[in-house]
Amino acid sequence: MSSEQRRPSRERAASADWALYFITDTALAGGPDQVVQQVRDAIDGGAHVIQVRDKHLDDAAFRDLAAAVAAAAREKGEEVGRRIDVFVNDRVGIAAELGLHVHVGQGDEDPAAVREAVGPAAMIGVSCSRREHLEAAIAAGHCDVVGLGPVWATPTKTDADVPLGTDGLAALAARAHEAGLKAVAIGGVTARTAADVAATGVDGACVVSAIAGSDDPALVATFVRREFVMNQPLE
Numbered sequence: 001m002s003s004e005q006r007r008p009s010r011e012r013a014a015s016a017d018w019a020l021y022f023i024t025d026t027a028l029a030g031g032p033d034q035v036v037q038q039v040r041d042a043i044d045g046g047a048h049v050i051q052v053r054d055k056h057l058d059d060a061a062f063r064d065l066a067a068a069v070a071a072a073a074r075e076k077g078e079e080v081g082r083r084i085d086v087f088v089n090d091r092v093g094i095a096a097e098l099g100l101h102v103h104v105g106q107g108d109e110d111p112a113a114v115r116e117a118v119g120p121a122a123m124i125g126v127s128c129s130r131r132e133h134l135e136a137a138i139a140a141g142h143c144d145v146v147g148l149g150p151v152w153a154t155p156t157k158t159d160a161d162v163p164l165g166t167d168g169l170a171a172l173a174a175r176a177h178e179a180g181l182k183a184v185a186i187g188g189v190t191a192r193t194a195a196d197v198a199a200t201g202v203d204g205a206c207v208v209s210a211i212a213g214s215d216d217p218a219l220v221a222t223f224v225r226r227e228f229v230m231n232q233p234l235e
């Protein structure tokens, strides 16, 4: 086993359940309190990974939201007897302060600087929408999981790159796995598309609007997880 594979964050990534990864959206939820409730609901529906994402709150308000989500995830996780991993989107300093995992994109902080800030145990996610992004993430090290997408165009992120489609997603997921990274898919994932996403071989499906914009987040989470898990290729 290489030293890279023994790294604590890699071990954490290897033992995480990525199948359903819920990413919050404060506006779709209707406010920070509703975000926290949606996180509880998503966990009830089978999400084991949560990302706190808000592009508008100032740092103090975002920190409060991330802390409230982390506390709710811890409580809910204890209640249902599961480990829940919480990521912070973009704001590396807040992830470091709260002891949470962090997800960064191509325009965000460099993975080496992120690792310096969050230490060896926190997982680092990096967005990759093209092969060159993935090769750079692999070469730089530090990253534990890649967010591959958008798979399909989505109104949730209008500045996203060109969609990968399922063939492009499958090719990037295979390369990520070859390099020892976990791979999750993002962009247009719903209960209707989760089966096609699963068939590409990714480890998990990331969902924003299908859950955050739903009247019944727990039910949608249950459906997405079920579709994903039932359609994962046999190992």
Ligand SMILES: Cc1ncc(COP(=O)(O)OP(=O)(O)O)c(N)n1
Pocket (backbone or CB within 6 Å): 023, 051, 053, 089, 090, 103, 104, 105, 106, 107, 108, 125, 126, 127, 128, 146, 147, 148, 149, 157, 184, 186, 206
């Ligand atoms: C799991 C996951 N994958 C990709 C993204 C997108 O990150 P990024 O490209 O930095 O865009 P923003 O989310 O910051 O708008 C993600 N957040 N999570």
Ligand SMILES: Cc1ncsc1CCOP(=O)(O)O
Pocket (backbone or CB within 6 Å): 149, 150, 151, 154, 155, 156, 157, 160, 186, 187, 188, 189, 206, 207, 208, 209, 210
């Ligand atoms: C953050 C992000 N990165 C690529 S697509 C996307 C948004 C995905 O949102 P949705 O699940 O609503 O399609």
Ligand SMILES: [Mg+2]
Pocket (backbone or CB within 6 Å): 089, 090, 103, 104, 105, 106, 108
């Ligand atoms: Mg980002």
